[in-house]
Amino acid sequence: MGDRLFVGGHAAAAVSSNGGSTWKDVPSLSGADPMGWAITSDAVLVGGHPGLFRSTDGGATFTKVTGAGAVSDAHAIGATGDTVYVASPEAGLLASSDGGKSWKTVDAEAGRSFMGTILVDPKDPRRLIAPDMSSGLQTSSDGGKTWKSLGGPMGTMAAAWNPKDINQIVAVGMGGSELSIDGGKTWKQADLPKGTSAVGYDTTGSTLYAGALDGQNARTFRSTDGGTTWKATA
8 A cells, every 4th residue: 555565464453664574563453353455535444343444644543433434344345536345244235435434335235255355446436356255256347236256266365456457366265376367257376375365466566465374473475577486575
């Protein structure tokens, strides 16, 4: 997110400003169980079991969203501009057109098993790709009203697309890791670090990051050749 790299787990979140070489805790997200991250025009949003959290200082500090903008148990989130989507196992799929200040229910049943970051096309905010723990990737072309399967690994937990070429998609699930270079029409096995459960590109699209669980710790890796080779960030 900008020049910052975030990683979240059940108990805490950490941030790096130097590509993962060093990390520091984000105290305001302690116990937030961060699962998905999104950037709006004026905020950073993160969802978790306790609900939705917002930062207006570039991710330095977060505050739980209450009142009209509150969303409970936000398992997946995605945004572009002021358009935000949240998926909840309790409430289904919700959308906001004002950066998350207010919400409307798109479908009370859709999205209950979505996880992580929902990919939202910056050129068409109605085009979405979401990781679905009950299957593979799901995609929508009408703002989440209807969905169809896009393939990828079963039990998908995380997905990312190259911001410079959104047809290049990496997905990670319980069924392994897969890569598509044609927007999900075809997939091939991806060679990601063992234990990878989260992926993301930097803003230039030149570096792909992977987060892997190592015991109780998260390890981060980077690839500058599209995922062919990997190097630990620290």
